Amino acid sequence: MTPCRLCGSTDMTGVVDLGATPPCERVLTAGQLDEPEVTYPLRLRVCTSCWLAQIPPLISPEETFTDYAYFSSYSTSWVEHARAFVAGLDLKPGSFVVEVASNDGYLLRHVVERGVRCLGVEPSVNVGAAARERGVPTVTAFLTPESARAIVREHGRADLVVANNVYAHIPDVIGFTEGLRTLVADDGMVSVEVQHLLTLIERNQYDTIYHEHFQYYTVASARRALASGGLAVVDVELLETHGGSIRLWARPSEYGSAPSPRVADVLALEKAAGLHEVSGYAEFAGRVARVRRDLLRFLIDAAESGRTVVGYGAPGKGNTLLNHCGVRPDLLAYTVDRNPYKHGRFTPGARIPILPTGRIAADRPDYVLVLPWNLREELVEQLSYVHDWGGRLVFPIPTLEVV
Structure with missing residues (x-):
């Protein structure tokens, strides 16, 4: 059995087996209908050491995200969600905002409208091109410690790093998190939005399990994942996006402050639902x-x-x-x-x-x-x-x- 990608433990227990499916965003052209289609097992497991729910990394991000079929701006409500998020930020004229997996500029376009310097980091060539057409500065890259250092050398460190709906999409959790830490200034902040495993289980949202999503987070497992790269969770918000998400606010560990009471509150909700033990996944x-x-x-x-x-x-x-x-x-x-x-x-x-x-x-x-x-x-x-x-x-x- 594949060991846990966060803590390395082999103490894994099965949650659900959805059979074998092709990658979910690999839409087919008419010419491909007579060709064979590769499928991969789709099994969700949870690590009973660190409680990170995950599927084996059977496909690579490069296979999925180099040319991508999903454009965020086609969802009116998602663009509004991003607009409201940016409107609530305390941005100053000299601020610098970086968004990782910035897609077609759905969020950073609102930062541009405020006259604040920003940069998108988007691996998909076609989607990143759409962002640049909207006037959103965007580099084509996967976030790694190496690419983060290159971005910092050219653009400097960010006051805010945003990572919306990407933390589930990367198999190298530790390396990606180290990249986030490299991008953010010592006194800066990282904002991570990701679907909450609590609502996935409670609301039966099993269709959000697919090969692009390598892991599924509780606040408990996300806090451990962020700590692996040098980031400390200082606050959390519960959101209704994507059926129920968490927005984690984190600072560099060595400069972090005590977490807000909301962190303990959400951890208590997860514990009450049994998600810090095997019983919470049984049904x-x-x-x-x-x-x-x-x-x-x-x-x-x-x-x-x-x-x-x-x-x-x-x-x-x-x-x-x-x-x-x-x-x-x-x-x-x-x-x-x-x-x-x-x-x-x-x-x-x-x-x-x-x-x-x-x-x-x-x-x-x-x-x-x-x-x-x-x-x-x-x-x-x-x-x-x-x-x-x-x-x-x-x-x-x-x-x-x-x-």
Whole structure:
């Protein structure tokens, strides 16, 4: 068994086995449909020494992120989340902000608007190019201790380093964290947002388990991970983004201060949920199996009664769900997405066509299966027109719900 990537222990226990799936963002062109598709085991385990939940590093970040299909700015609510975050920062004219995994400039564009110097560090060539077109200075690089030193030599250390939804995406946790420490000034701050394992377990959000996500954090395991690279957690916020996330604030360990009471409060929540012991994970696999049975039963019943079902969105989490449940085009005719990069392509594994969003209004299906359920509030409003012909929205997570 692969040892824990954080503490090196081999004391690992299984949480859930989702079978074998292809990488979730590797959408297929029509020309690739006759080609073989590589799949990898998708098993979540937790280390009983440091409590870091993780999957084996079967694919490398270079395979996924060199040319990437996800553009953050296509989510209206996510851009607003970033805008509100920047608006709340105490930035001065001389401040310097660096965002790691800055995607298409969805966050740093708000820093640029405030006239504050910033830099994005984005490994995906195509996504980073979109950021530069928006006027966001961006370098193409994976964050390592070496690339961090090169950035510091050219640009200096940052007063604030932001790492949103990337801390789960890197198999070298310690090296990446050392890179964060190198980027930040001694009196600076690091902000890390990542999905909270507590809500993943409690809300049955198993579709966020996929090969891009190498690990899943509690505050307890995140605090240990950040300490491995020289950063000390001083505060934490609970967020509703991505179904439930944590925003960790950290300072260089040698200059850190005592953590706020909120850190102890969240640690207590995790302990009460059993996530600092094996018992907290025992029932998860059974609840995951129920989602699969309920969704398949719904789709089969709809097909046999002559009702049409299409999807909305082609997110990575949706591909975990579709492949785990064995959904194919006979049960889900197609899905739509706002991202034109995906139009005319097919979801990995399930090979469901991805079309422009206008197809829903044109075809007037009976049901729309919403795959990015984490954007529920935003999408219920966007898809309100479905009710004009009596159509209904279907949310598969945490339990099947027809709206």
